[in-house]
Amino acid sequence: xxxxxxxxxxxxxLGYLKQPDLETAQRNVGQIGKMLNSLIQSLRxxxxxxxxxxxxxxxx
Numbered sequence: 001x002x003x004x005x006x007x008x009x010x011x012x013x014l015g016y017l018k019q020p021d022l023e024t025a026q027r028n029v030g031q032i033g034k035m036l037n038s039l040i041q042s043l044r045x046x047x048x049x050x051x052x053x054x055x056x057x058x059x060x
Contacts, residue, residue, distance in 0.1 A: 001033050 008025050011017040
């Protein structure tokens with residue numbers, strides 16, 4: 001997401017994007033970042049609570 005923000009700033013500096021549009025895009029990028037972090041945390045907690053059943057290997 002940081003690379004995207006850099007591209008947005010460069011686009012503004014080159015005149016392809018107006019300041020209000022840059023600010024809107026940056027807010028959207030921030031919201032998407034928060035959503036992605038929440039998803040990652042949810043998946044990590046789900047992964048840590050998931051355990052495989054243990055099987056005993058009979059000794060010969």
